[in-house]
Amino acid sequence: MSAVVIQILILGLLLLVLPAVIGGLCARAYDGGGRLIFRWVSGQFLLWAGFQLMCVPMILRQQSLSRLALCFGAYGAILVFFAVALEIRHRKRGQVPAFFEPMKERTKKKVPESAVLWAVFAGGLLFQLVQAVRLAFDDADDAYFVAVASLAESSDQMYQLSPYGQGEMELDFRHALAPFSIWIAFLARVSGMRTVVVAQVALPVVLIAMAYGIYYLFSCSLFPEQGGQRALFMIFTELLVLFGNYSVYTSETFLIGRTRQGKATLGSIVVPFLLLLLLVLLRYLQKGEKVPISLYLLLGAAGMAGCLCSTLGALLSCMVIGLCGLCGAVCYKRLRLLFSLTACCVPCVGYALLYVFVK
Amino acid sequence: MWSSVSGAFRDYMGTGLIGICFLVSLVYLFLTEKRKHLRILFLYMPFCFLALFFNPLFSKLVYRMAEDEIYWRVLWLLPMTVTIAYTFVRLWGEIGQKRGERAARILGLCLAGIVAASGSFIYASPSFSRAENIYHMPDAVVEICDAINVPGREVMAVFPLELTQYVRQYSPVTCMPYGREMTRGEWAILHPLKDEMEKEVIEMEKLVPLVREYRCHYVIFRPGQKVEGNPEDYGWARFGEIQGYTVYRDPHEELVIPVMD
Numbered sequence: 001m002s003a004v005v006i007q008i009l010i011l012g013l014l015l016l017v018l019p020a021v022i023g024g025l026c027a028r029a030y031d032g033g034g035r036l037i038f039r040w041v042s043g044q045f046l047l048w049a050g051f052q053l054m055c056v057p058m059i060l061r062q063q064s065l066s067r068l069a070l071c072f073g074a075y076g077a078i079l080v081f082f083a084v085a086l087e088i089r090h091r092k093r094g095q096v097p098a099f100f101e102p103m104k105e106r107t108k109k110k111v112p113e114s115a116v117l118w119a120v121f122a123g124g125l126l127f128q129l130v131q132a133v134r135l136a137f138d139d140a141d142d143a144y145f146v147a148v149a150s151l152a153e154s155s156d157q158m159y160q161l162s163p164y165g166q167g168e169m170e171l172d173f174r175h176a177l178a179p180f181s182i183w184i185a186f187l188a189r190v191s192g193m194r195t196v197v198v199a200q201v202a203l204p205v206v207l208i209a210m211a212y213g214i215y216y217l218f219s220c221s222l223f224p225e226q227g228g229q230r231a232l233f234m235i236f237t238e239l240l241v242l243f244g245n246y247s248v249y250t251s252e253t254f255l256i257g258r259t260r261q262g263k264a265t266l267g268s269i270v271v272p273f274l275l276l277l278l279l280v281l282l283r284y285l286q287k288g289e290k291v292p293i294s295l296y297l298l299l300g301a302a303g304m305a306g307c308l309c310s311t312l313g314a315l316l317s318c319m320v321i322g323l324c325g326l327c328g329a330v331c332y333k334r335l336r337l338l339f340s341l342t343a344c345c346v347p348c349v350g351y352a353l354l355y356v357f358v359k
Numbered sequence: 360m361w362s363s364v365s366g367a368f369r370d371y372m373g374t375g376l377i378g379i380c381f382l383v384s385l386v387y388l389f390l391t392e393k394r395k396h397l398r399i400l401f402l403y404m405p406f407c408f409l410a411l412f413f414n415p416l417f418s419k420l421v422y423r424m425a426e427d428e429i430y431w432r433v434l435w436l437l438p439m440t441v442t443i444a445y446t447f448v449r450l451w452g453e454i455g456q457k458r459g460e461r462a463a464r465i466l467g468l469c470l471a472g473i474v475a476a477s478g479s480f481i482y483a484s485p486s487f488s489r490a491e492n493i494y495h496m497p498d499a500v501v502e503i504c505d506a507i508n509v510p511g512r513e514v515m516a517v518f519p520l521e522l523t524q525y526v527r528q529y530s531p532v533t534c535m536p537y538g539r540e541m542t543r544g545e546w547a548i549l550h551p552l553k554d555e556m557e558k559e560v561i562e563m564e565k566l567v568p569l570v571r572e573y574r575c576h577y578v579i580f581r582p583g584q585k586v587e588g589n590p591e592d593y594g595w596a597r598f599g600e601i602q603g604y605t606v607y608r609d610p611h612e613e614l615v616i617p618v619m620d
Contacts, residue, residue, distance in 0.1 A: 113460075135487045136495035143524035143539035147531065154531040163527055164538030166515065196528050200495035218441055222397075222448075229448050232467065236444035239471055243478025244440070246373035251435045256481050267435040275400065275438050282396035312425055312432055320436055323407045327399045356424065 003192070010191040011198070015206045018076060019043030024083040029295040030280040032220050037213040041273060042298055043083075044210065048183070049304035049347075050075045055158075055179045056351070059171070064156045069186055117231030124238045125212055128256065132204035137257040142199075145181045145261045150195040152185035173358045177351060178311045180262025204259035207269060211255055212237070214272045221279055262309035266316065270306045274317060277302060278324040285332040291340070299344040307351045314352040318345045364418050367431040376477030381439045384446035391449070401442050408436045443474075496525045499602035504530035506601060507577050509614060516577035517570060519584075519604070520557055536573035563588030567595075567609075576614050580605045 023039030025046065032038060051072055058068050147163035155161055159176045162169040175181075184203065188195035193202065215237045219230040244252025251267030258264045277299050284291045299321060306313030325341035328334065372378040388401050411417045412433050421430055447470045455463030491498045500522050507514055508530060515534045518526055524539040537553045552569040555561060563586060570578055578595070580586065582603035590607050591597065598606040608614075 131482060134490060135482065136490040137484075138486045138488065140524050140539055140542060142528055147527040150528055150531040161531075162538075164523075164540050165536060166513075166534035194494070196494045196496065199528075201493060215441070215444075222445055229452060232451060233444050233448045236447050236470070236474065237440055239474045240377075240440045240443060240478070242481055243475050244377075245479040245481040245484055246377050246477070247371055249371045249431050249434075250373075252440070253481060253484075257484065257486060263432070267432065271435050272438075272441070275441070279396065279400050282399055286394065286396040310432075312429060315421065315424070316433065316436060319408070319411070319433075320404075323404055323411075324399070327403045327407070331395055331399055331403075352424075 007191045007193040011187065011193060011202055014187060014190060015044075015202075016040065018080065019047060022046055022076070022079045022083050024087050025079065026294045026298050029277075029292055029298055030284075032217065035217070035220070038217055041210060041213055041217070042301075043079075045273065045298060045301045045305050046079060047076060048308050049301035050079070051183055051186075052179075052304045052308040052351075053347075055182055055308075056177055056354075059158045059176045059179060059182070062157070062160060062171075065152050065158055065182065065185055065189060066156055068158070068182070069189055072186060073190075114228040114231050117228055117235060121231055121234045121238060124235070124242070125209070128208055128238075128242070129205050132208055132256075132259070133201055136200070139258050139261075141258070141261055144175070146184075146196060146199045148175070148181040149184040149188065149199055152182055153188045153195045158182055158185075173355065174311055177355050177358075178262055178307060178309060178313065180265065180309050183308065184260065199260040207259045207265060208255060211241075211268050211272065214269065214276055217276055218272070218279070221276065221283070263312075266306055266309035266313045270302060270309055270313065271316060271320065274299070274302045274306070274320050278320065282324070282328055285328050285334060285337070291337075296340055296344055299341070300347060303344060303348040307348055311351075311355050314348040314355070318348050318352070321345055360415055360418060360422070363422075363427060364413060364415075364430065368412070368434070371431045371434050373479070374477070377439065377443075377474075380443050380473065380477055381437070384443050387446050387450070388442070401438065401445070405437050405442070408433070494529055496529045497522065497602075499604055500525040500529055502601045503579060503604060503606060504533050506599065507606065508532060512615075514577065514614065515573070515575045515612070516579060517552065517556055517573070517575050518579050519581040520553070521581070522579070522604075536575060560585040560587050563590060563593055567593045570609055571611050574612050575609060576612050578607045578609065580607070 020036060020040040020043055023041065023043030023046070026042040027039060029038075029042070054071050054075065055068055058071070144163050148159065151161045151163060152158050158179070159171055159182075160168055184199050185195060187193075187202075188198045191198065212234070215234060216230075219233040219237075223229040223233065241252045241255065244250045244256075247253070251264075251271070254261070254264035255268035277295060281291055281295060281299075284295075303314075303317035303321065306317035321341050321344055325338050329337045369375075385402060385405065388398070392398055392401065418430060421433065447467075450470070451463050451467050454466045492501055494501060503516075503518075503522075504526065507516055513532045513534050515536065516526075518535060520542060523535060523537070524542065526533050526535060527538065537550050541550060541553050552566075552573055555566050555569055561580070561584065566578075577598065578590075582605075584605070593609075594611060595607040595609050598608045600606070
């Protein structure tokens with residue numbers, strides 16, 4: 001029992017605490033960047049981007065998961081060091097962005113209705129998190145993605161053993177360039193929790209919460225004044241997710257049913273986060289203010305995270321960043337924006353070219 | 360190409376009612392939203408995505424680079440959830456200002472009803488079932504794998520097709536002569552052992568040499584499986600019955616447990 005508690009604590013540290021600390025590096029990406037949820041999400045994207053950068057070359061060179069875990073651990077430690085140093089520096093200067101929205105910004109008139117709406121939303125979210133543990137979603141693709149993670153964790157080899165039957169296999173470039181399953185194996189290796197439990201139970205709980213965290217950040221950007229509007233937005237979002245099974249292809253179906261597969265994370269977390277960052281970017285353009293470098297950094301990281309989730313992620317990330325850049329450059333007559341956003345897409349283009357080259 | 364792309368769009372949109380909600384939201388925002396940055400995100404970008412999606416050159420390019428069966432994923436770029444939710448909240452606020460809180464509440468309930476009626480409840484999907492254990496795997500797979508595994512080495516076992524997709528997720532040291540690839544029509548190749556195992560009546564005379572050819576330690580028969588011939592007559596030992604599945608051990612293939620240092 002105590003071993004299980006320790007495993008849960010380590011997973012909590014890896015999936016909640018570390019990203020929240022590392023996210024401090026991007027706290028100044030926009031005026032709501034100090035929010036704990038934004039720190040958590042953006043920290044996770046920085047970690048995913050680094051994972052992708054390290055993992056793909058190591059897979060291609062057929063190196064071990066242990067070695068990758070070591071390198072990624074060092075990367076995480078460096079990010080934590082810089083995030084803590086930055087936090088201390090800002091605290092000394094008294095410029096710490098607030099974790100939670102300051103009370104003074106809140107509407108003075110208490111609206112009991114909004115509390116009820118938030119309670120409804122929280123109930124719906126809790127229901128979904130409980131269902132993620134209680135219900136199993138039968139999807140044959142798990143036979144590849146989860147088995148690859150299980151095999152990597154147990155054999156210490158990445159994409160070298162066949163997930164379906166037996167023996168070794170030729171490197172499957174399409175999947176090896178988007179090694180989300182190896183990230184699951186890494187979590188299982190470090191936490192000591194069985195890979196299948198990490199994939200089928202722990203990740204859905206964390207990633208569903210993260211998806212709603214991103215929608216919450218959307219609500220904060222779309223409705224700057226607090227009150228019932230944000231809560232109502234979250235309830236409608238929740239309803240659209242809960243009733244999003246109008247076809248088996250929707251990102252909502254993937255979020256709730258197939259969370260442990262990278263493509264689900266691409267559609268329901270990476271793409272919405274990219275859109276959120278682009279909304280922030282467009283707001284800077286609207287106000288005629290300078291766009292902070294940390295926002296571009298996050299856009300690049302989100303693109304890389306898209307590549308980690310799926311090989312198609314490279315194309316989708318570039319498409320969404322490119323089209324927004326084009327629209328922004330035309331509408332605001334800021335052609336220089338295109339250069340900055342092109343730079344954000346360079347890693348994705350690199351992965352796309354690598355895929356075309358090795359395919 | 361056009362029929363394939365439009366088919367992908369139709370399949371993605373399902374009944375199309377949520378698509379209509381999205382379209383109505385776009386029209387509403389086109390008429391009422393004045394802020395340029397929101398117009399770009401909610402109007403111009405979705406329009407460009409759709410234009411690209413239906414563009415034959417673009418679809419040809421993606422079809423060539425990736426697989427044609429995943430082209431619909433481009434539609435994930437449409438911010439449908441955020442756009443519909445934002446529009447509904449705007450409508451709610453507008454009605455609240457013009458007609459009062461009571462009207463806004465009624466509208467909110469109506470809009471929630473529209474979403475519920477237009478979509479399909481995700482947990483009603485037949486793919487969901489009560490998890491039998493913390494691994495979200497069938498109990499049969501967990502118990503069989505735990506029973507047949509030996510420490511420090513792999514074992515080879517033939518499973519009924521319906522269990523193959525779970526085995527290596529739960530136990531990477533359990534190997535199989537064939538796996539999930541046999542369950543997908545376009546991937547399934549001729550596999551004599553699979554063909555024999557999936558027959559209504561398995562003939563031991565044909566099965567035994569195939570099991571030995573693939574060097575299997577264990578064979579698992581599904582509940583109620585009809586078998587012609589007695590497995591024990593071929594030297595197989597009945598290992599046990601687990602969750603209705605009968606497990607046989609073929610001693611022809613040695614299963615030496617490695618000495619652990």
